[in-house]
Amino acid sequence: MIAETVCSAVAAAGLGIAAVTAYRRRFLAAARIAAYALVPLGLAMTGVVDWVVDTAFSPTAWAGFGVLGVAWALFAVTRAVEKRRGGTRKERRAAAAAAQREAVAPQASAPSLGPTARTAPRPQTTTRGGSEDFSDIEAILKKHGI
Incomplete structure (x- = not known):
């Protein structure tokens, strides 16, 4: 009984807020507020509130x-x-x-690079007692003025 009273009070308050909103000429918002306000009343009238209350205390x-x-x-x-x-x-x-x-033909799935693209890998040259050759990096830095 108390749950239905609370739902009715919430619905009445929501409809009051919707009326004030409609008075301020915000009809779309007022209609949306009225729709939300009528949900608890509808739930109370269908008996869902009783089921929820029974479930909550079970x-x-x-x-x-x-x-x-x-x-x-x-x-x-x-x-x-x-x-x-x-x-x-x-x-x-x-x-x-x-x-x-x-694959049926493993070489068929490899990309065709042509005879000139298949060159031997460049051997790494070392300068200054074991450090790598940074000449290409130095060239890029000089190009950018660094």
């Missing part, structure tokens, strides 16, 4: 919410572990099978 309902929380925690933990391992067992098997398969 130990069985709270135990059910606890079970739901444990189930959610288990889902979250298993999902985190699954992500850390790299997917489900089925996904890992599929990835391993794909890695084992070779």
Whole structure:
């Protein structure tokens, strides 16, 4: 009984605020406030408030919410572990099978660089007792006036 009274009071206060807002010629906002104000009244009239009050003071309902929380925690933990391992067992098997398969023509998938692009790697030259050659870096710095 008290819950219905509170819902009715909230609805009346909300409708009063909506009337003041409409008086200030903000009709769209007033309509939105009136809609929000009528929700608690509608919930009280349909009996949802009684159900919520009964649920809030029921130990069985709270135990059910606890079970739901444990189930959610288990889902979250298993999902985190699954992500850390790299997917489900089925996904890992599929990835391993794909890695084992070779291409039909391995050279066909390599980029064609042409005969001039395939040069021997430059040997690293050292100057000043073992330090690397910084001549290219020095040239870039001189170019920019540093």
